[in-house]
């Protein structure tokens with residue numbers, strides 16, 4: 001589908017959330033996700049007070065009305081009373097604050113003099129306190145993508161929500177490990193005019209975050225929300241796009257959805273359908289009709305339905321690949337009534353529902369001419385809620401695209417999640433005083449900004465890194481540490497190979513307790529010729545078993561202290577002596593044969609290249625004799 005984005009009036013902005021690899025924002029717990037068994041489980045029901053709900057926030061009300069129970073899983077050693085909301089929050093994490101300031105300066109944003117912590121009301125249970133804390137840090141700024149500048153509206157620091165583990169209609173189980181992990185939130189102006197620009201801009205923002213060396217990595221650590229509209233459509237927020245490579249496809253499909261909804265609107269106008277036509281239809285019980293049906297999921301269950309005035313043909317209209325207007329209605333039913341979905345007249349007969357049953361439903365629902373109908377399966381109370389949601393959505397279709405928040409599905413389609421949150425959700429955090437920032441603090445941070453990607457490429461190449469290592473390092477979280485190591489004069493290639501290859505290998509073997517400090521000391525030992533680079537990996541492995549010991553103690557324990565040249569030569573001569581028959585018969589060809597023996601004898605005490613050199617010299621001398 002080749003679109004003329006300008007003609008359609010495509011407009012999009014991004015809101016990116018990046019988890020930071022620092023401590024938690026308002027307590028001093030580590031930001032680690034846990035996959036083992038939780039130590040403590042706490043059950044709660046959130047009860048927001050009336051004054052808070054009096055602000056007409058539709059999104060908040062809808063979550064509250066579901067009346068769910070919330071279960072929280074916590075860990076003794078990585079959670080505290082603050083995540084459970086039993087103690088007031090502590091001051092914002094210094095590391096996280098510094099990172100967001102760096103991002104602000106890099107993006108040419110205007111940093112505020114004071115940061116006020118605000119509470120954003122959330123009552124889906126994902127936050128034990130009933131609100132999310134957020135701190136606006138800077139406003140304005142810009143990013144550059146191909147051929148244009150994209151404005152930045154705000155950059156904020158906020159706390160991540162608890163991690164949903166399981167959802168049932170009655171309860172949601174959350175894990176508190178994610179709650180409180182700092183997030184940078186960067187919102188752009190709606191300056192993006194094509195899906196390709198959306199993708200490029202998202203990548204640019206990701207790069208900006210990663211340059212700080214403090215961005216967490218892995219699926220779910222960066223979440224992009226896309227705000228999209230077309231001229232005849234409405235603003236829709238797609239939440240939680242995790243796969244950056246697909247973000248342009250989400251944008252294209254949202255356009256397709258809005259264009260199709262506009263077509264449905266026009267057709268409804270042509271058919272002279274009005275809101276009151278839907279109100280006139282009756283909610284009817286259809287259980288009897290399906291008592292002997294071949295349809296497995298309807299048979300013997302309570303079934304209800306409603307006539308949809310002149311909607312024949314429109315319910316089956318495709319909005320996104322494999323998603324019809326009927327699927328859209330089902331999304332509302334799922335969200336608002338907690339039922340699995342609906343059946344509608346445009347998709348029947350199917351699933352074992354017969355022509356005769358369809359005729360009976362039409363009759364019972366008073367369908368005439370081009371009327372359609374929808375069927376739901378559930379108890380009367382839920383079915384009524386579901387039918388109300390269907391009617392409400394059909395009425396909205398008369399005016400086109402409704403403003404709303406949609407969830408990103410894995411296949412690049414989206415599904416209704418809730419109304420767009422209103423602006424009236426912020427309250428000042430009374431437990432924390434505002435953070436003041438002095439000009440000199442800011443200017444000292446400004447002097448220590450991360451290098452640009454180009455700057456890194458240049459610096460690393462100058463230090464002799466191969467292209468593979470340059471690419472691996474330039475946006476790695478090790479980049480800043482690596483640059484400090486370079487300044488200390490360690491060998492760049494050795495350092496890169498330890499950080500990018502060896503540590504990964506050790507983590508795969510389950511060794512994850514090697515700190516930067518340990519790596520630095522090991523590399524300094526190599527630089528000062530105390531150990532050979534061939535055994536750096538073994539050395540770190542050994543140290544990881546007793547990280548409390550000093551590097552020298554590990555070195556002594558391994559008896560791998562480097563030998564000087566004369567000792568090296570002595571050992572090699574001894575190896576030659578032991579194999580003199582081979583040497584005498586093969587001459588210089590014995591070098592390869594003896595190399596293995598010599599390496600075994602000297603492992604870690606000398607570099608392979610030095611061993612080979614002396615071995616050649618000594619065999620050469622012997623051959624001349």
Ligand SMILES: [Zn+2]
Pocket residue numbers: 024027028029078079080081082083
């Ligand atoms: Zn904590």
